[in-house]
Amino acid sequence: MTSSARPTSGLGHSQAQLIQTERLRALDEMAAGVAHDFNNLLAVILGRAELLQRRTTDPESKRGLEAVRDAAQDGADTVRRIQEFTRTRQILSFGAVDILDVVREDRQMGGQSVPDGRQGPPRRSGEGHN
Numbered sequence: 001m002t003s004s005a006r007p008t009s010g011l012g013h014s015q016a017q018l019i020q021t022e023r024l025r026a027l028d029e030m031a032a033g034v035a036h037d038f039n040n041l042l043a044v045i046l047g048r049a050e051l052l053q054r055r056t057t058d059p060e061s062k063r064g065l066e067a068v069r070d071a072a073q074d075g076a077d078t079v080r081r082i083q084e085f086t087r088t089r090q091i092l093s094f095g096a097v098d099i100l101d102v103v104r105e106d107r108q109m110g111g112q113s114v115p116d117g118r119q120g121p122p123r124r125s126g127e128g129h130n
Helices: 005-055 059-085 099-109
Strands: none
Touching: 005 059
């Protein structure tokens, strides 16, 4: 091998490493995006299953909804592993949520009356009602 071939060979190796690094970075970003989207779906599934479980009195329906919640929680655990792998480490935990509190907070932030009689932030003169 001649001395002029060595720098070209080294350059080719460096370019290959750079390409591999960029591919891994793109894969990390894609996995983090998928994990985020999947977490959003799981939040809806877990929330709805919990609400339905509270409303039903049928034991078979309760067991079925428990299976849905368990499967969604397994999915959340998988997302957590993906996030750890991609070093996102944005661990989101799912737990019980009082939907009435969420609605009250949302309406308060919007300046609307809340069901228990409390009022949101005061309106400035000239602001319309929602």
